[in-house]
Amino acid sequence: MSDRVDVLVNGQHRAVPRGATLLALIQSLELDPRAVVVEHNRAIVRRPELDRVTVAPGDAIELVHFVGGG
């Protein structure tokens, strides 16, 4: 069994360590967890929960923030 699993992050395939938490994933992308909002398989994951949710193969994760707009 591979020690990495394939997940979709913002529509891109990413291999992440098996059993990684969402927090670890965000940190591995060098993002500030306070500056992103996280959706995991279409469900919002609140910041305090990020280190309690682990990713599984095929999971879809969206990391969003505010950008310029009208």
Added chain:
Amino acid sequence: MTSVVATGHETPLTIGGRAFHSRLMVGTGKYRDNETMVRAIEASGAEIVTVAVRRVDLDRTKEGGILAHLDPQKYFLLANTAGCYTADDAVRYARLAREAGFNEFIKLEVIGDQETLLPDVQGLLAAAVTLVRDGFQVLAYTNEDLVTALRLADAGCAAVMPLASPIGSGLGLVNPYGVRTIKRRLTVPVVVDAGVGTASDACLTMEQGVDGILMNTALAAARDPTMMAHAMRLAVEAGRAAYLAGRMPRREVAVPSSPREGMLD
């Protein structure tokens, strides 16, 4: 009633239980750079500033988030659901925006047509109902149709935002009658959103009696966005004051301003 002239400002605009002193709201899209945006927003005097929800760029090839440039302590961030074509998408974006933790306000857009970016009123109403039930203060971008505006107000929207003309068009206020009618019939604030191109458009729009204007491209696409922001600030204040002052009646014939009496033989 204390006059606007005496106090220098009038009663605040209250939306969803929050009071705002500026009736000009501005977007943050399409500026040539962030420094220009920050200077223009400052010059506009706006308190409410809109932002969009998008994916973080994992490759960092593009600019990062807007909050690196905009102080959320200084401005009231109004997230939008721009780019959403269904009620479900708009609700999804609104919930993500709220999770950012600033406020419960959402500028709801459900677009129905790519060319005109006119709203899908069915989707808009459905999303408004869901979001109001979910505790949001919904500011709904809509067209100048009275019945849609009434339904949005009935659904519990905190404000209704009819367009002046299509988003980014700069065509100005194409249907003053429609906007005026919406303002007359609704009790919730009416804020005109989209289509204002220059200061006279903003002034004319405010003269209809609406509670405020939200604009983005008119500033971002001006040759000098800061100067235009200044002009818009004055225009919104001028239009508001003119509305409150009550204009003279229109006449088809001249009436002299100087006395007819006392003329020389």
